[in-house]
Amino acid sequence: MTNYFRAFYYLHSMMQRAYWKSDRLMKFQNKQLRNVVRYAYDNVPFYHRKFRELGLKPADIANSEDLARFPITTKKEIRENLHDMISREFKIQELKGISTSGSTGQPLFLKICEAEDELRKAKHLRANISCGQKIRDRWIVITSPHHFGVSTKLQRVIGVYVPTPVSVFYDVSTQALTIEKMNPDILDGYSSSILLLAKEVEREGLRTIKPRFTIGGAELIDDSSRRLVEKVFSVPFYDQYSCIEFNTISWQCPEKVGYHTDIDSLVVQFVDNDGEVVNEGSGEVVCTSLFNHAMPLIRYAIGDIGVQSNDECPCGRTLPLMKMIEGRKDSLLILSDGRILSPRTFTIAMSMFKYYAQFDQFRIVQKKIDSFQVRIKMKKNNVDEGVVERELIAYLRNVLCLSTDVASFDIEFVDDFSLDRSGKFKIVESSLPQSFFRGFS
Numbered sequence: 001m002t003n004y005f006r007a008f009y010y011l012h013s014m015m016q017r018a019y020w021k022s023d024r025l026m027k028f029q030n031k032q033l034r035n036v037v038r039y040a041y042d043n044v045p046f047y048h049r050k051f052r053e054l055g056l057k058p059a060d061i062a063n064s065e066d067l068a069r070f071p072i073t074t075k076k077e078i079r080e081n082l083h084d085m086i087s088r089e090f091k092i093q094e095l096k097g098i099s100t101s102g103s104t105g106q107p108l109f110l111k112i113c114e115a116e117d118e119l120r121k122a123k124h125l126r127a128n129i130s131c132g133q134k135i136r137d138r139w140i141v142i143t144s145p146h147h148f149g150v151s152t153k154l155q156r157v158i159g160v161y162v163p164t165p166v167s168v169f170y171d172v173s174t175q176a177l178t179i180e181k182m183n184p185d186i187l188d189g190y191s192s193s194i195l196l197l198a199k200e201v202e203r204e205g206l207r208t209i210k211p212r213f214t215i216g217g218a219e220l221i222d223d224s225s226r227r228l229v230e231k232v233f234s235v236p237f238y239d240q241y242s243c244i245e246f247n248t249i250s251w252q253c254p255e256k257v258g259y260h261t262d263i264d265s266l267v268v269q270f271v272d273n274d275g276e277v278v279n280e281g282s283g284e285v286v287c288t289s290l291f292n293h294a295m296p297l298i299r300y301a302i303g304d305i306g307v308q309s310n311d312e313c314p315c316g317r318t319l320p321l322m323k324m325i326e327g328r329k330d331s332l333l334i335l336s337d338g339r340i341l342s343p344r345t346f347t348i349a350m351s352m353f354k355y356y357a358q359f360d361q362f363r364i365v366q367k368k369i370d371s372f373q374v375r376i377k378m379k380k381n382n383v384d385e386g387v388v389e390r391e392l393i394a395y396l397r398n399v400l401c402l403s404t405d406v407a408s409f410d411i412e413f414v415d416d417f418s419l420d421r422s423g424k425f426k427i428v429e430s431s432l433p434q435s436f437f438r439g440f441s
């Protein structure tokens with residue numbers, strides 16, 4: 001059960017740290033880093049083994065620069081060593097599980113402890129409060145039903161920073177009507193969901209949805225889409241860079257000079273193709289969590305490209321800035337009934353399917369306007385493919401409200417996946433001609 005005193009303590013300290021002098025922040029970061037490295041060495045078999053193999057001791061990693069001596073932790077390693085990555089101080093069944101399909105369509109399961117869960121909530125709130133969220137604001141979040149129930153009875157009774165979730169699986173017109181009734185102060189959610197909502201509001205002229213500002217996170221949208229959201233709602237749109245593995249990583253403040261990076265809970269590095277740290281320009285984002293003791297992640301590569309920035313923000317916050325490359329922008333899917341879906345809706349739906357843990361990798365391709373191919377590589381197990389096929393089709397129809405005349409599903413089980421010509425792997429893709437999307441994307 002969430003300890004709200006601890007969560008508010010985290011939030012209070014974080015709000016203050018955002019204005020600390022840079023050298024004080026760095027000292028704090030390095031101290032937490034030494035703690036987590038020592039802890040991982042002492043308690044986490046996977047990292048203990050890695051240190052031993054490299055001939056390193058925790059004392060060799062005294063600061064974030066020394067961290068470059070440690071190799072990248074890959075998704076593959078996590079997938080193959082989940083039990084060995086859990087601290088001996090925790091029982092795996094008592095930890096909260098989170099899952100992602102990341103950028104590869106390969107399910108990845110992670111565990112966090114209660115304190116980490118509270119810290120994540122505090123991190124998200126710090127970003128929102130920095131943009132002007134107030135304690136009793138009506139805060140509407142378009143999100144996965146996975147995240148429902150995030151507020152407790154106590155939190156609802158006292159009405160403090162309570163998010164009201166709206167399911168990302170509702171079709172956008174239902175979302176819009178639901179949100180209109182809620183009269184939100186803050187409109188928050190996946191960036192693509194906020195974009196689709198803005199388009200619906202514009203189309204239907206729902207001018208009564210008047211938040212003070214909008215927040216998009218978890219995926220990146222382009223500048224013209226951001227401008228559209230701001231134009232439709234006549235309020236600012238603040239972008240947040242986050243992922244399942246670490247929650248918020250960096251976020252825009254009202255000055256929007258760049259993204260303030262949460263360096264008091266993460267070490268964020270940018271690396272080249274060889275895993276070497278680059279000191280300027282762009283690189284793959286590699287993060288080390290400073291607080292998740294249940295399952296520490298040291299130098300984990302997320303799969304996004306970020307750009308370092310030496311700019312200072314006029315807002316006075318000293319958390320350093322970074323910029324983003326629109327690396328994760330996926331194209332939207334249009335359905336035969338006129339609905340537009342974010343690819344994320346599909347990946348979230350997949351991650352909630354009862355046999356998701358049995359999938360080694362999956363990919364969804366829209367072949368025709370009313371037909372989808374779902375290709376799945378299963379792990380070696382005893383689950384009957386016929387059962388998975390039948391249940392998956394019924395499940396997707398139900399959760400995405402897709403009747404048989406709107407979409408057919410063709411489930412195919414494969415032994416392996418190949419990359420496309422660009423070397424990239426799109427988990428959800430449409431092979432419809434671009435003319436379909438004119439005016440939508």
Ligand SMILES: [Zn+2]
Nearest residue numbers: 253255313315
């Ligand atoms: Zn700022």
